[in-house]
Amino acid sequence: MSKPRKPKGRPISGWLILDKPVDFGSTEAVSKIKWLFNAQKAGHAGTLDPLASGMLPIALGDATKTVPYVMDGRKIYEFAVTWGEERSTDDLEGEVVATSDSRPTEQAIRDLLPNYTGRISQIPPQFSAIKIAGERAYDLARDGETVEIPSREVEIFRLTLLGATTDKAHFEVECGKGTYVRALARDFGRDLGCRGHVSDLRRTFVAPFAEDKMVPLADLVALETIEDRDERLAALDAYLIDTAEALSNLPHLPVTDDQAHRLKMGNPVILRGRDAPVAEQDVYATARGKLIAIGEIEQGEFRPKRVFI
Structure with a gap:
């Protein structure tokens, strides 16, 4: 062997x-x-x-x-939308698929933003990693196919207009998992009647x-x-x-050396004491400051799901 x-x-x-x-x-x-x-x-x-x-x-x-x-986790992006052109990729990389001579006023842009705050329905871009019948949408798009991508719900926690000129507007958005900023730019342009695409995009935060x-x-x-x-x-x-540090948004459970040994073997540990948590979906356990396991607490027992050696 x-x-x-x-x-x-x-x-x-x-x-x-x-x-x-x-x-x-x-x-x-x-x-x-x-x-x-x-x-x-x-x-x-x-x-x-x-x-x-x-x-x-x-x-x-x-x-x-x-x-x-x-x-x-939540993410924050700063991005610019250039008006007048919608592109196949919804950014600078794609071909122009629609144009407009119209340009939005700053007030029109501000009035639009509440429509894109909270839980919204969004159709991902044709050039995206979404799977359609087992294939990535961007692979189908590169082959010249136009596919129907179903809309999905995403969450926008905050959307701010940072500045605007005649042809371009700058935004900052704080959003949840699965949000496509390129789709926001595309939909802004359609709603404002001027078409648009992302011309600059920078991610400044990924929680935590x-x-x-x-x-x-x-x-x-x-x-x-x-x-x-x-x-x-x-x-x-x-x-x-x-x-x-990647788990700092989750509840934290300090454990003893003996409990750490049991967890590393894949075994649950009983949590004792009046203040011991009874139920929690995602918790990370450490011993002497070292990450031991991620797991769940059920009926006063911590059960490891992922163990760190």
């Missing part, structure tokens, strides 16, 4: 909050970071289009187990990571000049955020 292959790379774990540059795909960014850090595993929490810049949280090693909890945690890709690439491998990797590792 052949021996199992030893995973390539280092078994490091943590989050890197990358400031992704324009014209750099999310998958390409993850591959670059995985290579720079010589990490065994890597993944991102929320795709950014190549033409978009800003926050792309990248999980390394065991931190990939926490990706779903970051994907569900703040904007000041972002690291420019150029800063990381610059460390390649350090010849000593251990010194170079140590300099890179200094940018990593502890895995548990």
Whole structure:
């Protein structure tokens, strides 16, 4: 019997909050970071289009187990909409599919925003990662097919007009999971009768990571000049955020060393004491400040769903 292959790379774990540059795909960014850090595993929490810049949280090693909890978090984008043209991709990359000589007034734009605040129905762009009959919508669109993408409900917590000129308006939006900013621009243009597309897009926040945690890709690439491998990797590792920080929006359960051992074996632990929680859907447990498990509390018992070695 052949021996199992030893995973390539280092078994490091943590989050890197990358400031992704324009014209750099999310998958390409993850591959670059995985290579720079010589990490065994890597993944991102929320795709950014190549033409978009800003926050792309990248999980390394065991931190990939926490990706779903970051994907569900609120996000903030700053974006510009250029009026007069609707494009096939709803951004600068696509072909012009409709035009208008009309231009909205600033007041007309402000009057429109309440219609896009709260829970709204949105049809994702034709060029999106939505699956239609098992295929990505953007693959079908590139083949020249026009597909019917069903609308879905998304949540807009805050939508602000930052400024406007005759041909362009700048916005900031705080939104929930699954919101397409490109679709907002498209629908703004249609409702205002002037057509429109996103001409600039930057993500500044992905809960729970703040904007000041972002690291420019150029800063990381610059460390390649350090010849000593251990010194170079140590300099890179200094940018990593502890895995548990991705879970800071969840309830926290400190456990003892004995309980931590049981949890690592996949076993539940009984929570004792008058103030012990009785029921909770998602909780993360730590021992001595180290992340041990994510699980649920039911009938006064913590049951691990994901364990961290």
